Amino acid sequence: MPRILLVVIIALLMPPWQVARAQDETAVQVQEVRVGLTPGRTRVVFDLSGETSHELSTDANAGEVTVVIGAGGAVLPVQVPGDKILGIRVEPGPDQTIRYVFSVAANLRAELFPLGRGLGRGERLVLDLYETEPDEQPPAADNTRVAEAPPPARPSIPPRPQRNRRASAPPPEVRGEWSGHIDLELRLFPDSPAHPGQERQHGSIAIEPEYHLRLAESRQQFGFRPFARYDVQDSERSHVDLREAYWQIERGPWLAKVGVDVEFWGVAESQHLVDIINQTDAVENIDNEDKLGQPMLNIDYSTGRLGTLQAWILPWFRERTFPGRDGRLRSEPPVDTDEARFDSADGDDHVDLAVRWSHYIGDWDIGIAHFSGTDRRPLLLPNAAGDALLPYYLQVEQTSIDVQATLGDWLWKLEALYNDNKVDSYAAAVGGFEYTQYGVGGGDADIGWLAEYHYDERDERAPSALARDLYLGLRYSGNDIAGSTLLAGVIVDLDNDSQFFNIEAARRWDEAWVVTLEARLFSNIDRADPLYYIRRDDYLELQLQRFF
Amino acid sequence: MFSITRTPMLALLFHLLLSGPVVAAEDAAARGLAVAREADARDNGFGNSTADLTMVLYNRAGEEIRRTMRQRTLEIADDGDHSVLVFDRPRDLKGTAILTHTHRVGNDDQWLYLPALDRVKRISASDKSGPFMGSEFAYEDLASQEVEKYRYRYLGEDTLTEKCHMVERVPVNPRSGYSRQVAWYDQEHYRLLRVDYYDRKNELLKTMELSGYHVYLDQYWRPDEMFMTNHQTGKQTLLEFSNYRFRAGLTSRDFERQALARSR
Numbered sequence: 001m002p003r004i005l006l007v008v009i010i011a012l013l014m015p016p017w018q019v020a021r022a023q024d025e026t027a028v029q030v031q032e033v034r035v036g037l038t039p040g041r042t043r044v045v046f047d048l049s050g051e052t053s054h055e056l057s058t059d060a061n062a063g064e065v066t067v068v069i070g071a072g073g074a075v076l077p078v079q080v081p082g083d084k085i086l087g088i089r090v091e092p093g094p095d096q097t098i099r100y101v102f103s104v105a106a107n108l109r110a111e112l113f114p115l116g117r118g119l120g121r122g123e124r125l126v127l128d129l130y131e132t133e134p135d136e137q138p139p140a141a142d143n144t145r146v147a148e149a150p151p152p153a154r155p156s157i158p159p160r161p162q163r164n165r166r167a168s169a170p171p172p173e174v175r176g177e178w179s180g181h182i183d184l185e186l187r188l189f190p191d192s193p194a195h196p197g198q199e200r201q202h203g204s205i206a207i208e209p210e211y212h213l214r215l216a217e218s219r220q221q222f223g224f225r226p227f228a229r230y231d232v233q234d235s236e237r238s239h240v241d242l243r244e245a246y247w248q249i250e251r252g253p254w255l256a257k258v259g260v261d262v263e264f265w266g267v268a269e270s271q272h273l274v275d276i277i278n279q280t281d282a283v284e285n286i287d288n289e290d291k292l293g294q295p296m297l298n299i300d301y302s303t304g305r306l307g308t309l310q311a312w313i314l315p316w317f318r319e320r321t322f323p324g325r326d327g328r329l330r331s332e333p334p335v336d337t338d339e340a341r342f343d344s345a346d347g348d349d350h351v352d353l354a355v356r357w358s359h360y361i362g363d364w365d366i367g368i369a370h371f372s373g374t375d376r377r378p379l380l381l382p383n384a385a386g387d388a389l390l391p392y393y394l395q396v397e398q399t400s401i402d403v404q405a406t407l408g409d410w411l412w413k414l415e416a417l418y419n420d421n422k423v424d425s426y427a428a429a430v431g432g433f434e435y436t437q438y439g440v441g442g443g444d445a446d447i448g449w450l451a452e453y454h455y456d457e458r459d460e461r462a463p464s465a466l467a468r469d470l471y472l473g474l475r476y477s478g479n480d481i482a483g484s485t486l487l488a489g490v491i492v493d494l495d496n497d498s499q500f501f502n503i504e505a506a507r508r509w510d511e512a513w514v515v516t517l518e519a520r521l522f523s524n525i526d527r528a529d530p531l532y533y534i535r536r537d538d539y540l541e542l543q544l545q546r547f548f
Numbered sequence: 549m550f551s552i553t554r555t556p557m558l559a560l561l562f563h564l565l566l567s568g569p570v571v572a573a574e575d576a577a578a579r580g581l582a583v584a585r586e587a588d589a590r591d592n593g594f595g596n597s598t599a600d601l602t603m604v605l606y607n608r609a610g611e612e613i614r615r616t617m618r619q620r621t622l623e624i625a626d627d628g629d630h631s632v633l634v635f636d637r638p639r640d641l642k643g644t645a646i647l648t649h650t651h652r653v654g655n656d657d658q659w660l661y662l663p664a665l666d667r668v669k670r671i672s673a674s675d676k677s678g679p680f681m682g683s684e685f686a687y688e689d690l691a692s693q694e695v696e697k698y699r700y701r702y703l704g705e706d707t708l709t710e711k712c713h714m715v716e717r718v719p720v721n722p723r724s725g726y727s728r729q730v731a732w733y734d735q736e737h738y739r740l741l742r743v744d745y746y747d748r749k750n751e752l753l754k755t756m757e758l759s760g761y762h763v764y765l766d767q768y769w770r771p772d773e774m775f776m777t778n779h780q781t782g783k784q785t786l787l788e789f790s791n792y793r794f795r796a797g798l799t800s801r802d803f804e805r806q807a808l809a810r811s812r
Contacts, residue, residue: 039706179639181640
C-alpha cells in the first residue's frame with residue numbers, strides 16, 4: 001500500500017512561558033509520545049514521568065479523539081506512521097492538564113488505558129485506535145494472518161532517524177578486574193566416626209578472590225587467584241594455595257605462559273583419569289575436582305587445520321593434600337604429608353614434562369598426551385611405627401588419549417592411559433555416554449542420563465577406588481533464572497558390590513549467592529575396597545557462596 | 549498521488565488487482581526466499597564484530613533481573629557465522645563462555661568453557677529450543693539466522709513502523725521449538741523488525757520486536773533492542789546491544805576451541 005503521509009498539524013497552542021509554568025507546577029511530565037502500527041490498530045503511547053489522571057472523549061461527528069492527561073509538557077510524536085491519524089493538536093486543559101486532540105479517520109474505535117512501567121521508561125498511557133471495518137484488512141491476508149494474533153504487549157517503537165553511528169571506541173587497552181567468592185560450608189556426618197579424633201560436624205569458610213588483567217592490543221593477560229580455607233575441626237584442611245599467578249602472551253599461532261595455573265584434560269564425568277598437570281587438592285572434596293596451582297612454563301602452537309600442540313615444563317612438584325587426624329574422609333592411620341617419599345632423587349624438585357595434541361574434526365574432539373615425571377597419585381605406604389601412611393611418588397611415563405563424539409543428543413566419551421612405572425605398570429580407561437532429553441514433559445528442563453564404565457588393569461591391586469566399576473547418573477538442568485542443576489549418581493564396584501551414592505544440587509539465590517547441597521553415601525563397602533576407611537563418612541554438605 | 553487509497557474499497561481492489569494474483573502458491577515460496585536472501589546479502593562483508601549485551605528478564609510481577617554478556621562474531625564466507633559469548637553477570641557465571649560454529653546445514657558445533665574447573669566441554673547443539681538463561685529467548689532465537697535454516701513463504705505487505713514484507717519461515721530443523729514464524733522485513737533496508745513465533749501446536753507463542761536500528765560502516769544495520777514477549781506466560785525479556793564494533797581485528801584463531809579458555 002503506498003504510504004500516505006499524513007498531515008500532522010503541529011499546533012503548539014501553549015506559549016513557551018505557559019509550558020514552563022506547567023512544568024513547575026505539575027510533578028508529572030509527558031516525556032515522549034510514540035505512534036506504532038499493528039494490523040488493524042494504531043497505537044499511541046504516552047511516556048509519563050509518573051502516574052496521573054487521564055480521560056478519553058470521542059467526537060464522532062468532528063472525527064476527533066481527545067485525551068486529557070493530568071500532566072505538563074507538550075511533546076509531539078517524531079513520526080506518525082499509518083493513515084488513521086490525520087492530525088494532532090496539543091492544548092492546555094483545565095486544572096493543570098494537557099489535551100491531546102487527534103483528528104482521525106472515520107470508523108475508529110478508541111480505547112485508553114495505563115500500561116504501567118515500561119522498559120527503562122516511566123508510566124505509560126496507551127491510546128489504541130481500532131479499525132472497525134473488516135474490508136480494511138491489508139492485502140495478501142489469509143488465515144495465518146497475524147491480525148488474529150493477540151496484540152503484542154508492547155507497541156512497536158517508531159524508527160529512529162537513520163544516522164551512520166560511529167562505531168564505538170575500542171574497549172580499553174588495559175582491562176583489569178577483581179572478582180571472586182566467599183564460601184561458608186557446613187558438613188554433617190550422621191554416623192559416629194570410625195577413627196579416633198573425628199567429629200560429627202565440620203564447619204569451614206573459604207575465600208577465592210581473583211584478579212584478571214588483559215592488555216588487549218598486545219594480547220597479554222595476567223591472572224592472579226589465591227585461595228584460603230579455614231576449617232574449624234581439621235587443621236590439615238585449613239590451608240592456603242595460589243591457584244593462578246601467571247603471565248601469558250599470544251603472537252600469531254603461538255602462546256606462551258609463565259607462572260602458576262590450572263590445566264584440565266579429559267572428557268569423562270565420574271572420574272578425571274587422564275588429567276595430570278595439576279595435583280589434586282584432596283582435602284577440599286573427594287571428587288578430585290579441586291586442583292592445586294602448578295608452576296609451569298607452557299608453549300602452545302595452534303592452527304585451525306592442525307589443531308593445538310602444547311608443551312609444558314613443570315618445575316616444583318606439588319604434593320597432594322590429605323585430611324589430618326581430626327578430619328573425616330581419611331584413611332586409618334592418617335597420611336603424614338610431612339614424610340613424603342620420592343622415587344626420584346630430586347624429590348619435589350624434579351622437573352616434569354608434558355606434551356599434548358588436541359583437535360576437533362566434525363563431531364569428534366580428540367586429545368593425545370604424554371607426561372613424563374612425578375605421578376600425581378601417590379602410593380600410600382605404612383611407616384615403621386604403623387601410626388601413619390607415607391605418600392610415595394613414583395616417576396612415571398604416562399601416555400593418554402581422550403575422545404568425545406558428539407552425535408546429536410548423545411555424547412560418547414573415552415579416556416584411556418598407559419602408566420609405565422617401576423612398581424606396577426598398568427593400563428586404565430573410563431568410557432561411556434551422556435544422553436540428553438531436552439524440554440522434558442514439554443517444560444524448560446533438560447535431563448541427561450549418564451553411564452560410564454571404569455577399568456583398571458590392576459583391578460583389586462589398584463589404589464584407586466575405580467577399578468571395575470560402573471557409574472550411573474542423572475543430570476537435571478532447569479534452564480531457569482536461578483540456574484538450578486542437580487547431578488545424582490551411583491558408582492557400583494562390580495567385584496565386591498560396594499556402592500557410592502552422590503547427589504549435588506545447586507541454584508542461584510538473589511543473584512549474588514549460590515546455594516549448594518551435596519550428599520555422599522557409602523553403602524555396603526567391602527573390607528577390601530579403598531573406600532572402606534571412609535565407610536562411616538556419609539555426609540550432607542550445605543554450602544553458601546557469595547560472589548563479588 | 550495515490551489518493552484512491554484513502555477509500556478503503558478502492559484500495560482493496562487496487563491490491564487485489566496488483567498483488568493478489570501474483571502471489572500464487574509457488575511464487576510465494578520463491579518470493580519469500582528472495583526476501584530472506586536479500587536480507588542476508590545486505591549483511592555480507594561485515595567481517596567481524598563485537599558487542600556488549602544486557603539481558604533484562606521481567607517476570608509477571610514486573611520485577612527485573614539483569615544479565616550481562618559480551619559477544620564476538622566472525623563472518624565465515626561459505627558457512628554460518630562463528631561466535632563467542634562471554635558472561636559477566638550473574639557473578640557466579642563470570643568468565644563462562646560459549647563458542648558456536650554455526651553451520652548452514654546440519655547441527656552447529658558448540659563448546660562451553662567452565663572457569664571453575666578450567667574445562668572446555670563440547671556440548672550437544674542438536675536441540676536449541678530450550679530457554680537461554682531462563683529468559684524468553686530460546687537458543688535458536690539467538691543463533692545466527694542462516695537462510696538455509698528455514699523454508700519461506702511470502703505472505704504480503706504490511707506496515708509496522710515502516711512498510712514491510714511479511715514472510716513466513718518454517719524451520720528446517722525438526723527439533724525446532726516452532727512450527728513456523730512470521731517475520732517482518734522493512735522494504736527499504738530488509739531489516740528484521742518483528743518475528744511472531746508459533747509453537748508446535750501452531751498457537752502464537754512469542755513476539756520479538758527489534759528496534760533502535762543504527763547503520764554501521766554505511767551498510768550494516770544492527771538493532772539496539774530485541775524485545776521478546778511470551779504471549780502464553782506473559783513474561784518478557786529485553787536484550788539490549790551496545791558498543792557495537794565492526795572489523796575489530798578478530799581472526800579465526802579467536803573462534804577456535806583453544807581460544808575459549810582465554811576469551812574473557
